[in-house]
Amino acid sequence: MSGVLFWVVCPKGSSTVTSILSIMPRKPERRTVRALLSSPAVNDGSTLSSEERVYEVVLRQAALVRRETVPDFSSRRTIQLAEGEIGGDSRGAAGATLPAGGVLLNEAYDRCGDVCAEYAKTFYLGTLLMTPERRKAVWAIYVWCRRTDELVDGPNASHITPKALDRWEKRLNNLFEGRPYDMYDAALADTVQKFPVDIQPFKDMIEGMRLDLRKSRYNNFDELYLYCYYVAGTVGLMSVPVMGIAPESKASTENVYNAALALGIANQLTNILRDVGEDARRGRIYLPQDELARAGLSDDDIFHGRVTEKWKSFMKEQIKRARKFFNEAEKGVTELDSASRWPVMASLLLYRQILDAIEANDYDNFTKRAYVGKARKILSLPVAFGRAIKGPSKVVDSTRSS
Numbered sequence: 001m002s003g004v005l006f007w008v009v010c011p012k013g014s015s016t017v018t019s020i021l022s023i024m025p026r027k028p029e030r031r032t033v034r035a036l037l038s039s040p041a042v043n044d045g046s047t048l049s050s051e052e053r054v055y056e057v058v059l060r061q062a063a064l065v066r067r068e069t070v071p072d073f074s075s076r077r078t079i080q081l082a083e084g085e086i087g088g089d090s091r092g093a094a095g096a097t098l099p100a101g102g103v104l105l106n107e108a109y110d111r112c113g114d115v116c117a118e119y120a121k122t123f124y125l126g127t128l129l130m131t132p133e134r135r136k137a138v139w140a141i142y143v144w145c146r147r148t149d150e151l152v153d154g155p156n157a158s159h160i161t162p163k164a165l166d167r168w169e170k171r172l173n174n175l176f177e178g179r180p181y182d183m184y185d186a187a188l189a190d191t192v193q194k195f196p197v198d199i200q201p202f203k204d205m206i207e208g209m210r211l212d213l214r215k216s217r218y219n220n221f222d223e224l225y226l227y228c229y230y231v232a233g234t235v236g237l238m239s240v241p242v243m244g245i246a247p248e249s250k251a252s253t254e255n256v257y258n259a260a261l262a263l264g265i266a267n268q269l270t271n272i273l274r275d276v277g278e279d280a281r282r283g284r285i286y287l288p289q290d291e292l293a294r295a296g297l298s299d300d301d302i303f304h305g306r307v308t309e310k311w312k313s314f315m316k317e318q319i320k321r322a323r324k325f326f327n328e329a330e331k332g333v334t335e336l337d338s339a340s341r342w343p344v345m346a347s348l349l350l351y352r353q354i355l356d357a358i359e360a361n362d363y364d365n366f367t368k369r370a371y372v373g374k375a376r377k378i379l380s381l382p383v384a385f386g387r388a389i390k391g392p393s394k395v396v397d398s399t400r401s402s
């Protein structure tokens with residue numbers, strides 16, 4: 001590929017991160033997250049369950065955030081465009097220097113905003129309620145996530161190999177080190193310098209895409225949970241440092257991160273329940289095999305799209321579980337910074353209503369697509385506002401130490 005390589009002068013130092021890690025209250029064992037997450041997922045008494053392993057990641061991410069610190073947007077860093085690498089219409093002028101907050105960097109963020117507006121209009125409108133700095137950062141993260149998903153789900157997906165994902169990961173490492181390849185990467189490179197966003201959830205999302213390349217069945221919920229963490233829980237962990245935690249919040253950082261993780265898991269479970277038919281047509285069944293078998297259902301029932309009583313009661317249980325994750329997430333939304341609460345609450349309420357739509361379709365998720373209509377979307381906004389305005393809980397979280 002040809003084009004322009006951006007690089008950022010003055011890459012982020014890691015001394016703050018190290019010092020925060022050293023005061024972490026419940027410091028997990030120093031194993032790498034990849035090692036933690038690649039060991040067997042089944043909890044047979046001697047190994048940790050996926051939920052326990054992901055929780056260790058949550059603890060680490062929570063430890064990286066220093067509370068009551070406003071990100072510094074006034075820095076004089078510059079981003080420089082250099083020769084080579086990935087092009088397309090996201091190229092800039094080789095050799096040009098981009099002062100932080102300068103025209104080209106602003107353009108990079110604007111392009112990220114355009115992508116959001118095109119792919120996720122409602123979400124884009126929600127971001128307009130955030131502060132300008134947070135909104136731009138969320139756009140940059142969104143675009144990276146969307147591009148990552150497109151690698152395995154987009155028009156070129158059939159050509160994607162694990163090697164291509166390795167290259168994508170290398171590119172991720174580069175942008176975190178201040179050497180972004182294109183405009184979109186440059187926006188994210190700037191974001192990760194301004195906010196305490198860690199690389200781990202991004203790497204884990206790529207790991208989820210690797211899983212999608214090699215796995216089309218999930219034996220049990222433990223396996224599915226890990227997949228949901230990789231492709232969606234990670235989004236929650238990437239977002240909290242940008243959304244910010246309310247200065248007056250009495251919740252522990254780890255509980256806020258846990259709620260964010262729960263929102264990602266809830267969203268992905270909902271995605272899976274909505275898309276059962278579509279996924280089956282691609283030979284994929286994400287639903288836990290052991291739960292299907294216990295309900296007297298087989299892959300064949302799914303491939304034939306049989307909406308039987310067995311299927312309906314199975315779906316009821318799956319929906320119940322997804323709602324539990326939404327409820328857990330909802331408790332955390334009010335702990336976020338005031339300007340972020342409303343859009344996040346709105347997105348939660350909107351996504352949760354997809355579950356209602358599956359019920360309204362009488363559990364036919366093979367031939368009918370569950371969606372939330374415009375009127376309901378609009379009605380959800382004041383409801384979200386009413387819940388978001390409440391603000392943080394007054395109860396001091398016993399696990400809070402930061």
Ligand SMILES: CC(C)=CCC/C(C)=C/CC/C(C)=C/CC/C(C)=C/[C@@H]1[C@@H](COP(=O)(O)OP(=O)(O)O)[C@]1(C)CC/C=C(\C)CC/C=C(\C)CCC=C(C)C
Nearest residue numbers: 141142145146149232235236239259260264267332333347
């Ligand atoms: C305390 C608290 C509750 C904080 C909130 C934290 C927060 C903002 C969490 C956001 C959670 C969220 C929106 C997760 C996205 C989950 C998701 C749907 C992932 C999808 C994966 C693959 O799915 P699949 O291929 O099955 O589905 P498609 O048919 O392709 O849709 C993803 C597509 C991965 C890629 C994810 C995105 C493109 C969304 C990224 C979103 C953000 C960065 C912004 C989040 C911010 C707000 C305000 C919701």
Ligand SMILES: [Mn+2]
Nearest residue numbers: 149150152153
């Ligand atoms: Mn996808």
